[in-house]
Amino acid sequence: MISVFLLFLVARVSARYTADWTSLDARPLPSWFDEAKVGIFVHWGVFSVPGFGSEWFWWHWQGQQPPDPKCVAYMAENYPPGFSYPEFVNGFHAQFFNPEEWADIFKASGAKYVVLTAKHHEGFTNWESPNSWNWNSVDAGPKRDLVGDLGEAVRNRSLHYGLYNSLYEWFHPLYLDDKKNGFKTQEFVKLKLLPELYNMVVRYRPEVIWSDGDWEAPDTYWNSTEFLAWLYNDSPVKDTVVTNDRWGAGCACKHGGYYNCEDKYTPGQLPSHKWEKCTSVDTLSWGYRRNMRLQELMDLPAIIKDLVSTVALGGNYLLNVGPTADGTIPTVFEERLRGVGAWLEINGEAIFASKPWRVQMENATVPVWYTSKGDTIYAVMTAKPPGTILQLQTPKTSASTKVILLGSQSPLPWSPLYPNGGLTVLLPELPRLPGHVWTLKLESVH
Numbered sequence: 227m228i229s230v231f232l233l234f235l236v237a238r239v240s241a242r243y244t245a246d247w248t249s250l251d252a253r254p255l256p257s258w259f260d261e262a263k264v265g266i267f268v269h270w271g272v273f274s275v276p277g278f279g280s281e282w283f284w285w286h287w288q289g290q291q292p293p294d295p296k297c298v299a300y301m302a303e304n305y306p307p308g309f310s311y312p313e314f315v316n317g318f319h320a321q322f323f324n325p326e327e328w329a330d331i332f333k334a335s336g337a338k339y340v341v342l343t344a345k346h347h348e349g350f351t352n353w354e355s356p357n358s359w360n361w362n363s364v365d366a367g368p369k370r371d372l373v374g375d376l377g378e379a380v381r382n383r384s385l386h387y388g389l390y391n392s393l394y395e396w397f398h399p400l401y402l403d404d405k406k407n408g409f410k411t412q413e414f415v416k417l418k419l420l421p422e423l424y425n426m427v428v429r430y431r432p433e434v435i436w437s438d439g440d441w442e443a444p445d446t447y448w449n450s451t452e453f454l455a456w457l458y459n460d461s462p463v464k465d466t467v468v469t470n471d472r473w474g475a476g477c478a479c480k481h482g483g484y485y486n487c488e489d490k491y492t493p494g495q496l497p498s499h500k501w502e503k504c505t506s507v508d509t510l511s512w513g514y515r516r517n518m519r520l521q522e523l524m525d526l527p528a529i530i531k532d533l534v535s536t537v538a539l540g541g542n543y544l545l546n547v548g549p550t551a552d553g554t555i556p557t558v559f560e561e562r563l564r565g566v567g568a569w570l571e572i573n574g575e576a577i578f579a580s581k582p583w584r585v586q587m588e589n590a591t592v593p594v595w596y597t598s599k600g601d602t603i604y605a606v607m608t609a610k611p612p613g614t615i616l617q618l619q620t621p622k623t624s625a626s627t628k629v630i631l632l633g634s635q636s637p638l639p640w641s642p643l644y645p646n647g648g649l650t651v652l653l654p655e656l657p658r659l660p661g662h663v664w665t666l667k668l669e670s671v672h
Contacts, residue, residue, distance in 0.1 A: 243458045245451040247481045253458055255483055255500055258386065258433075259468045261579040262338035263537050264570070265434075266563070267390070267504055267546035268376075269343050269512040272350045272367070274551040275314040276300070281513030281548070284311045284348050289396050315350070318367035323553025329379035331555060335563035336570030338578070339386035341436050341544065344373050344426060349395035353430070357422040368553075377430055388434025389426065393419060393448050393472075395439075409447040420449060424456075431463050437472045437482075445474025445481070454482075470502070484542070496539050496582055503536045506546035507562050514548035514556070523558060526565040530661030531608045533566070533577070538595040538606070540582045569660040572633040576604035576665045585620045594618065604632075605666040614653045621671040622647045632665040633657060 243249045273281040278300050280286075286294035287301060288311065301309065332340050345351045345358075353373035354364035363372045377387045395401050400414035427435070435457070445451060450473035458464055471482035479487040485501040487493075492503065506512050507524050524532070533543045545566070547559040570577060580597035587595050592609040605618055629638045629651055639652040649668075656664055 243455050245455040247451065250451060250454050250458065251481055253483070256433075256466050256468055258466065259339075259484065259542065260500060262386065263542055263577050263580070264335075264337045264533065264566075265339040265341060265386075265388075265502075265542060265544040266332045266335060266337045267341050267436075267506070267512070267544045268549065269346070269390075269506075269514075269546060270372070270549045271343055271346045271352065271513070272311075272314050272318050272348055273346065274514045274549065275317040277514050277516040277551065280511035280515065281346055283513075285396050287311070311348075312361070315361075315367045318363075318551050320363075320368035320370060320372065320551070320553035323368070323370070323372070323375075323549075325375045325379035328376060328549075328555060329383050329385070331560050331563055332380065332385060333383045334567045335545075336567040336574060337385065337545075337563075339388055339434060340376075340380045341388040341390055341434055342373060342376055344389040344391050344430075345395075345422075346390075347392045347394065347396050347439050349392075349398055351422070353426070355422050356425060357418050373426075373430055377432075386433045387430075388436055388468075389430065389432040390436040390438060391423065391426065392439035393437060394442060404447070405442065409443045412447060412449070415447065415449055420453060423453060427457065427461050427463065427467075433463060433466050433468065435467060435469045437470055440472045440474050440477065443475060445477055448474055450474050450477070492536075493539060493541075496586055497541075500540065500542075502542040502544055503532070504544040504546065505532065506548070507559050508546075508548060512546050512548060514550050520558070524562070526562055526569075527661045527663070529562060529566060530569050530663050534595050534606045534608060534663060535587070537577050537580060538582060538586045538597055565660045569663065572659065573606070573663070573665045575632060575667070576606055580604065588618070588620050590617050590619050591615070596620070601670055601672060603668045603671055605668060607664045607666070610656060610662060610664075611653060616651045616653055616666075617643055617648065618651065618668075619643065619648045621649060621668055623649050623668075624670050624672075626670040628669040630667045630669075631656075632667055633659075638666075 243253060269281050273283050276283050279297055287297040349361060351358045351362040353371050355362050360366055363370055380387045398414060400418055404411050404414050457467060469483035471478050471485045473482055479485050485499050490505045508518050510522050536543045547555055549555050576597050580599055583596040583598040583603050585596055591611050592607050595606045597604045623642060629640045640649045643650050
């Protein structure tokens with residue numbers, strides 16, 4: 227018995243991850259993430275104050291060459307000459323920020339995790355980072371720990387909490403020096419990035435680290451593998467944390483935990499690796515825009531269809547909203563989130579903890595996406611059939627097959643379509659559902 231225990235201890239000690247991609251990529255993804263399926267992304271920062279163009283406003287105004295003329299004109303028309311971007315922090319009051327209300331909305335959306343921007347490319351941290359003196363939400367602007375306050379409210383509702391962190395900062399002097407040196411020096415990484423990341427993880431224990439801003443330099447510059455080895459071996463979240471794939475130029479879709487690949491990534495077929503689609507209700511921005519128009523927003527049917535196809539292809543769906551500088555979630559965003567939640571209230575059985583089926587989609591009577599749990603499959607109709615007959619080509623039925631419309635208890639009449647597979651279902655009058663998307667539960671099929 228003692229020898230067995232010693233072998234167990236040796237195995238535990240030897241199962242440490244080394245600071246290389248072969249070892250790190252072999253780490254199993256914590257199961258909660260694949261089961262969660264739906265998350266909420268929140269882009270909030272000093273960029274919410276100008277609220278113009280996108281969260282990249284500072285770069286478009288003063289970074290890129292030539293500057294975006296729309297951003298230049300916006301500043302000329304609304305702010306005095308010589309106004310600097312850091313002065314926008316004085317308008318970042320967050321006076322109406324109520325983390326309990328935000329968390330209630332996120333819970334009502336049906337999402338299982340929330341990812342907040344701890345730091346975007348502008349370098350402003352939404353917490354009291356000791357490495358970002360006077361450019362953080364406690365020293366300036368809101369004078370409040372936004373990361374901590376939201377995290378507490380989110381976790382009190384049994385939601386997982388994650389943090390977005392940009393590796394690079396557009397105008398940080400140390401980063402610009404390293405960039406000028408061809409990234410042969412690492413002063414920014416040693417003195418700013420890594421100390422801040424370690425502190426953030428120990429302090430807030432995020433279960434998702436959503437890395438970004440990696441593309442200008444290789445992972446060896448960012449010391450990504452060393453950080454991830456510590457994260458997986460010794461950090462307070464080593465057993466539960468998940469990470470994405472943005473850890474250096476060329477890492478996307480190749481290395482890390484789950485894959486984002488690119489913003490709004492939509493694979494044409496079932497990927498072999500766990501992935502996540504991040505997308506935004508506002509199709510033109512992740513941060514809040516004062517001048518957004520209704521036609522520029524995803525409507526509820528589009529969001530639900532996007533969610534369904536993403537999950538059917540094995541992905542998670544991370545839906546973004548951009549709060550205002552005063553700390554409110556625009557009503558139109560709240561309406562979308564609550565609409566998703568109302569749909570998931572009825573159809574969530576087909577989404578949460580589901581697996582991709584052997585066939586992900588067919589387009590016979592109407593477009594149908596499939597998910598599965600054991601010998602039960604779910605056929606999600608993303609359009610209303612023209613009549614009361616629905617034909618499904620793919621499922622193979624048995625004598626014990628049962629078909630149920632989610633939201634209803636009574637089994638539906640069905641008959642075989644072919645001798646070796648398929649079925650014809652007699653549909654009832656379909657109820658009005660958010661997004662006009664309905665789900666059939668098919669038991670004892672393969």
